[in-house]
Every structure is written in structure tokens, then in C-alpha cells.
Amino acid sequence: MLNCELGMGKTFDIGLERLTGGSGFSIGTSLSTENVGVEASAGELGTLRGASRGTFFLETFGCQMNDHDSEKVAGVLLSRGYRQVESPESASLILYNTCSIREKAAQKVFSRLGEFRVKQNEGRIIGVLGCVAQQEGEGIFARAPWVSLVCGSASYSKLPELLAQVEAGNQRVTGLDNDTDETFETEMTRRDNPWRAYLTIIEGCDKACSYCVVPYTRGPERSRASDSILREVRQLAELGYSEVQLLGQTVNSYKDPTARKMRFSELLLAVADEPGIRRVRFTTSHPSEFTQDIVNAIDAQPKLCNHVHMPVQSGSTKVLRAMQRTYTREEYLVRIAMIRGAKRAISITTDIIVGFPGETDEDLAETLGLLDAVQYDGVFAFKYSPRPHTPSLAMSDAVPEEEKSRRLALLQEKQREIQSKKNSSMAGETFEVLVSGKSRRENQWSGHTSCHRVINFASQEAALLGKYVQVRVTGATANGLAGERAE
Numbered sequence: 145m146l147n148c149e150l151g152m153g154k155t156f157d158i159g160l161e162r163l164t165g166g167s168g169f170s171i172g173t174s175l176s177t178e179n180v181g182v183e184a185s186a187g188e189l190g191t192l193r194g195a196s197r198g199t200f201f202l203e204t205f206g207c208q209m210n211d212h213d214s215e216k217v218a219g220v221l222l223s224r225g226y227r228q229v230e231s232p233e234s235a236s237l238i239l240y241n242t243c244s245i246r247e248k249a250a251q252k253v254f255s256r257l258g259e260f261r262v263k264q265n266e267g268r269i270i271g272v273l274g275c276v277a278q279q280e281g282e283g284i285f286a287r288a289p290w291v292s293l294v295c296g297s298a299s300y301s302k303l304p305e306l307l308a309q310v311e312a313g314n315q316r317v318t319g320l321d322n323d324t325d326e327t328f329e330t331e332m333t334r335r336d337n338p339w340r341a342y343l344t345i346i347e348g349c350d351k352a353c354s355y356c357v358v359p360y361t362r363g364p365e366r367s368r369a370s371d372s373i374l375r376e377v378r379q380l381a382e383l384g385y386s387e388v389q390l391l392g393q394t395v396n397s398y399k400d401p402t403a404r405k406m407r408f409s410e411l412l413l414a415v416a417d418e419p420g421i422r423r424v425r426f427t428t429s430h431p432s433e434f435t436q437d438i439v440n441a442i443d444a445q446p447k448l449c450n451h452v453h454m455p456v457q458s459g460s461t462k463v464l465r466a467m468q469r470t471y472t473r474e475e476y477l478v479r480i481a482m483i484r485g486a487k488r489a490i491s492i493t494t495d496i497i498v499g500f501p502g503e504t505d506e507d508l509a510e511t512l513g514l515l516d517a518v519q520y521d522g523v524f525a526f527k528y529s530p531r532p533h534t535p536s537l538a539m540s541d542a543v544p545e546e547e548k549s550r551r552l553a554l555l556q557e558k559q560r561e562i563q564s565k566k567n568s569s570m571a572g573e574t575f576e577v578l579v580s581g582k583s584r585r586e587n588q589w590s591g592h593t594s595c596h597r598v599i600n601f602a603s604q605e606a607a608l609l610g611k612y613v614q615v616r617v618t619g620a621t622a623n624g625l626a627g628e629r630a631e
């Protein structure tokens with residue numbers, strides 16, 4: 145989701161420093177990890193050239209769920225006596241938390257690993273975590289024998305044990321069981337952002353989209369207990385976090401495993417009710433489970449942000465069927481109408497894949513027509529990438545790479561026009577903004593509106609980071625808004 149050109153996310157931050165702080169430590173709610181004998185083992189790592197013993201470097205690829213998994217992995221390591229460092233050269237333990245959603249993302253990891261052959265490893269421990277780990281399994285040891293830990297996200301709850309094995313000198317440690325009913329809860333999470341906290345409420349995926357590797361790499365759907373989620377939100381609020389973002393591959397499939405049986409919309413309202421919480425976001429919503437009660441909750445509680453990310457993938461029912469997406473174009477449009485029927489305007493973003501096997505010009509025209517019909521606030525568009533372990537791999541009628549690029553460009557051009565118009569129509573409006581970035585240029589700041597637009601604005605005031613301020617829109621492009629402080 146992060147390599148798109150037109151979504152309402154990272155691309156708006158151009159020219160502005162993003163605050164990744166590194167200050168946010170927060171304590172989780174479950175003690176599912178074993179920490180016996182920990183510090184001793186971290187300290188026992190060998191002497192390394194240029195690296196201090198017991199230090200780790202962690203690089204993350206891919207989606208917000210991976211970002212948040214890494215925050216939890218960092219928490220596990222910190223609680224074992226490790227210290228986080230900024231470069232692989234100064235680390236005794238190097239971890240890559242990987243993404244395999246598209247081929248390019250998966251390739252990046254092997255190019256990172258390739259750098260170590262040259263450096264001959266120098267005694268460092270190297271581990272591959274996440275989706276590529278699950279997808280490639282022990283094959284990673286064959287391709288990169290200097291790797292000693294391969295662990296998929298479904299095995300993260302076993303990470304302390306696996307790390308203990310690596311620290312004891314075991315050269316081939318794996319956590320590859322992806323048929324689990326466990327969620328990854330940590331004693332401590334090291335959060336990157338000091339104001340907005342990610343919180344995974346549902347892991348894995350039970351859908352079977354024919355192009356998608358996630359059910360294979362992340363295992364079956366498992367929801368976290370509502371009382372555990374709410375306890376963590378309370379602690380986050382006490383630590384000063386004011387915005388929480390609930391995460392899940394299909395976040396609205398949430399099924400409370402406790403006797404309370406809280407519905408997803410009830411959970412949203414309960415999270416918003418926690419004192420100190422000012423904004424609640426959630427992503428990604430699956431169209432098939434997007435129900436009226438979610439819209440009603442947003443209408444009833446202004447702390448629930450007026451933004452829904454609901455991937456459509458294609459505007460053609462024929463392609464949706466081949467993708468095994470569980471809804472038709474018409475059914476998707478009914479969901480859109482439901483969201484548009486809310487009392488306050490809710491911005492809608494989506495994901496689209498172009499060049500799926502068998503997609504014709506007519507199918508693409510239906511997708512372009514859908515953009516006109518829905519008027520999305522942002523689109524994350526991708527060229528179809530064949531993935532291992534997926535049913536679409538065996539499909540005929542592949543679309544040539546050049547043609548995929550042409551279709552992607554057409555779609556992006558159309559969406560750019562839509563976004564330019566939408567954003568321009570906001571001139572003069574005033575939004576509440578959570579300030580999260582400061583430019584190198586003097587008096588320039590940036591932040592997000594509730595509808596998840598990034599807005600860059602000027603203000604003479606000092607120390608705005610983390611504050612909520614009113615900003616009036618003075619200008620717009622396809623990718624974002626510019627404004628000034630309003631009282």
C-alpha cells in the first residue's frame with residue numbers, strides 16, 4: 145500500500161521532515177512472553193568489528209501491519225536487554241521485517257541480504273522476519289547461508305524462545321508454523337510515533353483472493369480479545385497518545401473471542417470513549433463486511449475519523465470473480481452509497497490492481513468508470529504481480545508488463561484529475577489538524593486532518609508538534625492541501 149502515487153498518505157509529506165521520534169515506549173497488556181535469563185544471553189554475543197554487543201538494527205518493508213509488528217519485535221528485543229542502533233554496521237543482530245505482497249518488495253530483501261556476503265557477516269546474527277520468511281521458509285538458508293533466523297509473523301509469539309536459540313549459537317532457527325490461533329501480544333512495544341499508536345486487533349486473513357499471498361504468509365484470521373485491546377488503549381492514553389489506528393488485513397471482520405462478543409462498531413465506540421483519546425482510525429475495511437452500524441458509529445461519535453479505506457481492486461464484476469473478491473461491482477457500489485449516506489462527509493480511499501490475468505480494455509474501462517462514479521479521495525494503484533502459493537499464478541491470459549504500465553498510467557491520470565478537483569474544492573474550509581511534521585523551512589508544519597489528508601501550513605508558533613490546531617485551506621494540488629493557522 146505504500147508505493148502508490150496517489151493515495152492520501154506519505155506522498156504529501158514531500159519537503160517536510162517526518163517525526164519518527166523513537167521516544168514512544170508503551171507497555172502492552174499481556175505477559176505472553178518468557179524472559180527468563182534474557183539479559184545474560186544478549187550480553188553473551190561475540191565481539192564484533194564496529195558493533196557493540198547486544199545491539200540490534202531492524203529494517204521494515206511493506207504495510208502498516210509490518211510497521212507495527214516491528215514496533216512489537218523491537219519491544220521484545222529491548223526487554224531482552226538489547227539496544228536499538230541506526231545502522232546494520234553498528235549492530236550485532238540485524239533483522240529484516242519483510243513484505244512479499246508484490247515481487248519487487250520481496251526482491252529488496254534478497255538485495256539487502258546480498259550485502260552481507262561481501263562483508264562476510266563479521267560475526268553478526270542476521271534474521272529474516274515477516275512475509276518473505278514465511279513464503280520462502282528454509283529456502284532462505286540455501287540462498288543466504290549467513291542468515292540464522294527465519295520467522296514468519298504467525299510465529300512471532302514464539303520470538304523470545306527463537307531468539308534465545310539464536311543467542312545460544314544455533315545457526316538455523318525457524319518459526320514457520322502459520323496454522324495458529326495465537327495473536328502477537330508483547331509486554332512492551334517500542335512505538336515510532338509519539339502521538340499516534342498502531343494497534344493490531346485482528347491478525348491473518350480468512351479470505352482467499354486469488355492473487356494474494358497474505359493468507360499463506362500471515363495465517364488464518366485471529367481476533368484479539370476486546371478487554372485486552374481496551375486495556376492497551378487506556379495505557380496508551382495515559383502515556384499521552386491521542387490517536388489510535390486499529391489495524392487488520394480485514395479489520396472489520398473483527399470477532400471478539402471473549403464472552404462480551406463486541407461487534408467491530410461497538411469496539412470502535414468503546415475505544416473512542418477512553419479518556420484522552422481524540423481520534424480513532426481503522427484500516428483496512430473489506431467491502432463484504434462493511435455494514436451500516438459502522439457508518440452509524442462514525443455518525444454518532446466525532447472522535448471516529450471520517451475516513452474509510454475500502455479496497456475495490458477492480459470495477460469489473462468479471463475480474464472481481466476471477467479475483468475471488470466475494471462481491472460484485474454493484475454490491476460494492478451499494479456499500480459506497482451507504483457511506484455517502486452518512487450525516488457527515490466521509491472520505492473514501494481504495495486499492496486497485498490493474499493487469500490481472502484476463503483483464504480486457506472493457507474491464508479497465510469499467511474500473512475507470514468506477515473512479516468517476518465513486519470520486520475517491522485517494523487511490524493506491526498497483527500492477528498485478530504474480531505471487532507464489534496463489535491460485536492466480538496458474539491463470540492464463542497474462543497481461544504483458546508494458547500494457548500493465550499503460551493501464552496504470554491511465555488510471556493514475558484519471559484519479560489525479562479527480563483529486564485535483566476534490567482538493568481544490570476545499571479552499572477556504574477549516575480543518576482540525578494533528579501536527580506531526582516540521583519542515584526544514586522556518587515556520588512550516590504538516591499534519592493530518594480527520595479525513596486523512598496531509599496539510600502543510602505556515603505558523604509562527606513554536607512547539608506545535610503533537611498538538612491539535614485549526615488550519616484554513618489556502619491552496620491544493622492533486623496530492624494535498626496547503627493552509628494557514630486559523631483561530
Ligand code: SAM
Pocket residue numbers: 145207245246355356357358393394428429430454455457495496497526527528529530531
Ligand atoms: N486486505 C486488504 C483487502 O482485502 O483489500 C488488502 C491488503 S494487501 C496487503 C494491500 C493491497 O495490495 C491489496 O489491496 C491489493 O490491491 C494489493 N495486492 C495484493 N496482492 C497483490 C498482487 N499479487 N499484485 C498486485 N497487488 C497486490
Ligand code: SF4
Pocket residue numbers: 349350351352353356357358359393394430
Ligand atoms: Fe489478501 Fe484478500 Fe485477505 Fe486482503 S482480503 S489480505 S487482498 S486475501
